[in-house]
Amino acid sequence: MKGTAVILALLGGVLLSGPALADRCGDRSTPLSKVQGGGQASPLAGHRVDVEGVITLDGRGPEGLGGFYLQALPGHADSDPTTSDAVFVYTRASGGAVGQHVRVSGRVKEYHGLTEIAAGSEVRVCGRSGLPEPVVLSFPLPADPEALEGMRTRFADPVTVVDTHDLGRFGVVTLAADDPRYPDSLAPQDRILLDDRRLDQNPADLPLPRPGLAADHSLRAGSLLAPVQGVLDYRYDRWRLQPDRWSTVVGGNDRPARPEAPADNTLRVASFNLLNFFNGDGRGQGFPTARGADSAAELERQRQKLASAIEGLRADIVGVMELENDGHGPESAAADLVAALGHDWASVRPQEAGDDAIRVGLLYRADRVEPVGESASLDESPFNTYSRVPLAQTFRMLDGGGTLRVVVNHFKSRSCRHARGANADQHDGEGCYAPVRARSARVLRAWLADLPSRDTLVLGDLNSHASDTPLQILADAGFRRPSVLAGDDGYSYRFHGVRGTLDYILPDPSLRARVVGGAVWHINADEPPVLDYNLEYHPDGRAVRLYGPGPWRSSDHDPVYLDLRLGAD
The missing domain is CATH 3.60.10.10 (Endonuclease/exonuclease/phosphatase)
Incomplete structure (x- = not known):
C-alpha cells in the first residue's frame, strides 16, 4: 500500500500492526485471548496489536490506575477456558467510557506480572455495547487465576473482611470466605484483596465502608461485604479485585458496647x-x-x-x-x-x-x-x-x-x-x-x-x-x-x-x-x-x-x- 507505514503479519491467526493503525472499527484485530495467551506471560509481549472490546472499568484520571480494562464484546469471547478474554489498556488518551465498544492500538507488555497493552494517543469509539456477564467466584479461588485476569467477576455470596492493615496506606482490604481462627491459616487461594481503583498511597478519602471511613464509621475485620464485584487484577504480587461498584457492610462484626459495670461485691x-x-x-x-x-x-x-x-x-x-x-x-x-x-x-x-x-x-x-x-x-x-x-x-x-x-x-x-x-x-x-x-x-x-x-x-x-x-x-x-x-x-x-x-x-x-x-x-x-x-x-x-x-x-x-x-x- 503506497504511502503507508502499515505492516501486516499473520502469526498463527494473530494480527500484528505497525505504527499506523487500520483504525476503522470492525477491521481485522487481534483477539484479546490471543494477547493473554495460555501462560503466565503474553506470547505477544513486545509486539504491537490492534484490539477491540468493551470498556468494563475505567481507571484513568490523576489518581486512577492509569488506564482501563477491555474485555471481548458479548458473544465474541473464545471458548478456551485457559485464556482470559480481557486485558488492561495502559493509556493517557481520553475517549471511551464504561459500556462503550472501542478500538485501540498498542504494544503488549508484562508489567510486574500484569499483561497490558500500552496504547497510543487515541481511543476510537465504535459505539455502545452491553457488558459481559461477570464470572462467578467462590473460595478457594483457582490455583492460577491467570485465565480470568482483567475479566469481570463477582462473588455470589457476601464475603468477610479479615484484614484492614493496608486500608489507610493503599486503600485495600483482604477478603476471605469466613473469619479464620488460629490454628487455621489463609492460603493464597483463600483470600483476595479488594482494591480502591487507585494507585496513589495514603488517599485522602477512603471509600470503604460506604460512604467512607470515619472515626464513628469503621470497617471492622469480621464484617460481611456485598456485592463484591469488579475486574480481577494482578498488581504488586497479589491478586485483587478492582470494584466496578462499591460494596457495603451487610452484617458481621459491629462495634461492641462498653462492658457493664461489675456487680456489687465483685x-x-x-x-x-x-x-x-x-x-x-x-x-x-x-x-x-x-x-x-x-x-x-x-x-x-x-x-x-x-x-x-x-x-x-x-x-x-x-x-x-x-x-x-x-x-x-x-x-x-x-x-x-x-x-x-x-x-x-x-x-x-x-x-x-x-x-x-x-x-x-x-x-x-x-x-x-x-x-x-x-x-x-x-x-x-x-x-x-x-x-x-x-x-x-x-x-x-x-x-x-x-x-x-x-x-x-x-x-x-x-x-x-x-x-x-x-x-x-x-x-x-x-x-x-x-x-x-x-x-x-x-x-x-x-x-x-x-x-x-x-x-x-x-x-x-x-x-x-x-x-x-x-x-x-x-x-x-x-x-x-x-x-x-x-x-x-x-x-x-x-x-x-x-x-x-x-x-x-x-x-x-x-x-x-x-x-x-x-x-x-x-x-x-x-x-x-x-x-x-x-x-x-x-x-x-x-x-x-x-x-x-x-x-x-x-x-x-x-x-x-x-x-x-x-x-x-
Missing part, C-alpha cells in the same frame, strides 16, 4: 497491652522516643485513647504491658497515664523493671482496692534478657471482700528478628523464640510456687497461643484459662487476617471457682490501624478527620477482663 481485673506508651521526657519534649508517639501531638492522641479504653473497662485492677521503662517518678510514663485516668487511680511501684525499653505495670482504683505489702519482681534469666520482668502485687478490697495476688507478664515476642538456632521458627506453630517463652513459663511457675498464699491471677501478653507449650506449663501448675474467656469470641489479636489469642488471665484453682464473668473487649484487633493515634502516612487533614478520642484502635491488642467474687478473709 472485683474486675483486666489485662491490656498498651502498644508502647512512651511520654518523651515527661515535660512535653524529648520526642521522638525509642517507641510509641513521635511527638507531643501524637502522645496526646494516644493518651486520650488509652484512658478511654481503660476507663471503659470499669476495672479495679489493670495489668499493662509495653509501658515505657523510665522509672516511677512524676515525669514517668506510668505517672502520666495515672494522671490521665484521674485522682482515683494509682500505680504499683515495681522492685525491679529490667533493662528493656518497656516494662509491665499495675494500675488500680485506689477508692476500691489497696496494695497489701510490697510488690515482688522476678529479675533473672530469661526475664532479664528476653521476656520482661514480671510484677506481682497482693491487693485487698476496701469493702472487706477479700484479697488476691495479681502477677503481670509480657513474654518474648514471636518476631523472628535475630532468631538463630533453636530460637528460629521450627515450623511447629509456636513461632520464633519458642524455647525462650517455654523457659519463661517454667521459671515463672517455680517463682510462683515459692510465693506465699493462694488466690493468684497470672495475666498478660504471653505471646503464645492456647495450644503452645507455655500455656501447657502454666496449666500444669493450675493456672488455666476460665471458660468465659475460652470460646470462639476469646481472641485478642489478629495477624495476617487470622484471629488468635495472645493475652490471658489465668486464675489458680482457688480463684477459678470464684469467677463470675469476663470477656475480651474487641476494641482494637478488629479496627483499621489508620484509626489509631499516629500522624504519619496521612495526607493533609485526614488524621484530624479520622481521629476520635474513644477507645477504638487504642492499641493492636484487645483488653481482657475477669470478674471475681472474693470471700472475706
